Amino acid sequence: MSAAREALLKGRTIPQIQRLLESGELTSVGLLTYYLERIQRYDVDKLNAVLELNPDALEIARALDRERADNAVRSPMHGIPVLLKDNIATGDQLHTAAGAAAMLAWDPERDAFLVTQLRKAGAVILGKANLSEWANYMDSCMPNGFSANGGQTQNPYGAFETYGSSSGSAVAVAADLTTVSVGSETQGSMILPAGINSVVALKTSRGLVSGDYIIPLLPWQDVPGPMGRSVTDVAVLLGAMTGVDPNDPDAGRSANLAGRDFTLSLGSKRQKPLRVGIPVWNDESIEAWFDKQGISDKKQHAAFRKVFEELNRSLRSTGEIISSAGLTVVEVPGSALPQQQDVAPALEFGFKDAINSFLENLGDAVPVASLQEIIAFNNKELKNRAPYGQNHLQSSQNTVLTAEEYAAIQEHNQQAARSAIDQLLSKFNIDVIVSDVSQSYAPAGYPALTVPAGYAADGKPQGIVFVGGYLAEPLLLAAGYAYEQATRLRKAPNLEATMKLIHAMDDSPP
Incomplete structure (x- = not known):
């Protein structure tokens, strides 16, 4: 790769790339070639973020260059x-x-709805991203970021977790192997890998982006979402992904945001500044938390109080940054945060029911017809x-939960989560x-946005997470953009150092 091309393109945002394309200084073919060269240099048998490349990508880029010329x-x-997570169907090669x-023989006959939207917008489908197999529902011993087809994804920042299941989607963006990517989340599957890989990710409201033709895990929580190196890129990609899918039962609830230019929410002047809640753990909140957790041992109390003291220092620092960005900070007692909803019992029944139904609809297109x-x-x-085994698959197959019990868990978790967030x-x-x-x-089906928030002393990336009510994506993007612009904490990974680390790991004895 030429030094000039790398200097021109490394880490560029979508608006910066579009200016280069408009000026004629760059073509889509040239941009794609840049990423293909980086994938060959840093990813193949190294980061393992890209599972498969689209053999039609260069021809698509050429066609789009011709359109631009016209x-x-x-x-x-x-x-x-x-780059698309490998659970999002494409009707191509x-x-x-x-x-x-087990799914490699499947040849989807069409694109997922969100892929159709991306193609209409002129995006180039670069390929498929590696992931934690079956969206991290394979086995409790399986590492995050591992799949039988793609191997083990590595964190570009060093010997850190990748988290999952959207591991490859996050790593590829972080390592500048693609401009943006699409991941999916059931519970933490975008927010966690994005944070640990120092990228921006938006877990969308249920129904804002169609979940059509995405291999399911837990359908009432599964949502796709955009990932990028900046809030602006995530906002641009989100606008291209949305649209009213007539086959999505939740689409009608979000129709007013379909096709919206979400970049209009960034940096815009509001009549009233955004109000951002920051949790504060005072004595009353800590005692209330002990009661909720059933912790009565005084030694445990002392240990947890030290954790809460450190958490408070971090949150106050965050509050000061948010305030300096022109947002209004509101302190919220930590005990007022929504209670966690346990999804584990529902997963066993939900995955079995969803994957069996999905495979049944595929008919003879796949060699397996059931879990x-x-x-x-x-x-x-x-x-x-x-x-690493398949104990999650086996426990799902052997679930004793009934359909009625599953429906009751779904109803309880959704309503409890929505009520708690709305009331807060x-x-x-x-x-x-x-x-x-x-x-x-x-479980509420509400959105969350993570933005890079710096690095620990050992270089481990950290992220800040903003949560909002249903269809609060414009508010989350505005808050995240303000934080991002006030801090500018994201740094590109030192890939040469990481390559040496991966090489050393490969050479180490088993």
């Missing part, structure tokens, strides 16, 4: 490469397998197909709150 630019996504060997057949397929070659926002008159309790916003 003054037929479709949108701000015109000519921009996008790419596989869609959720990282699983039971997936397990049997893996058992024939466990070393390669399920090297209303009681303290806040627009968004700083919180990372995925067990509350996820």
Whole structure:
């Protein structure tokens, strides 16, 4: 790769890239070539973020360059490469397998609705991103970021976790292997890997982006969302992903945001500043938390109080930054944060029911027709197909939960989470709150945004998470953008150092 090309393109945002494309200094083919060269240099048998490349990508980029030459630019996504998580179906030469060997033979006959929207906007589908197999519902011993098809994804910042399940989507963006990517989340699957890989991710409100033709985990919590190196890029990508899908039962609730230019929410002057809730753990809140957790041991109290003291210092510092960005900070007692909703019992029944239904609809297009057949397929070659085991799949197959019990858990978790968040926002008159309790916003179907928030002493990336009410994406993007611009904490990873680390790990004895 030429030094000039790298200097021109490394870490560029979508608006910066579009200016280069408009000036003629860059073509979509040139942009795509830049990423392909970086993937070859840093990813193949190294970071393992990109599971598969689209063999049609260069031809698509050429066609989009011709459209640009004819003054037929479709949108701000015109000519921009996008990497898709490997559970999002594409009706092209790419596989869609959720990282699983059992699904490799599936050849989807059409695109997922969100992919259709991206193609209409002029995006270039670069390929598929690696993920934690079956959206991290394979086995409790399986590392985050591992799949039978894609191997082990590595964190570009060093010997840190990747989290999951949208591991490859986050790592590829962080390492500048793509401009942006699409991930999906059931509970923490976008927010956690984005934070640990120092990128921006938006877990969307249920129904804002269609979940059509995405291999399911827990349908009433599964949502796709955008990832990027900046809040602006996430806002641009989100606008291209949305649209009213007539086959999505939740689409009608979000129709007023479909196709919106979400960048209009960034840096715009408001009549009243955004009000951001910051949790504060005073003695009363801490005691209330002990009661809720059933912790009565005084030694444990002392240990936890030290944790809360450090947490308070961090949150106060965050509050000062947010205030300096022109937002209004409202202190909220930590005990007022929504209670976590346990999703584990629902997952066993929900995954079995969802994947069996999904496979049944595919008919003869796949060699497995049920979860039971997936397990049997893996058992024939466990070393390669399920090297860490498949206890989640087996427990799901053997679930004793009934459909009625499952429906009751779903109803309780959704209503409890929604009520708790709605009441919190209303009681303290806040627009968004700083919180990372995925067990509350996820079952509620509410959005969350994470933005890079610096690095620990050992270089481990950290993120700040903003949570809002239903369809509060414009508010979250505004808050995240203000924080991002006030701090500018994100740094690109030192990939050469990480390559040496990965090489050393490969050479170490087993």
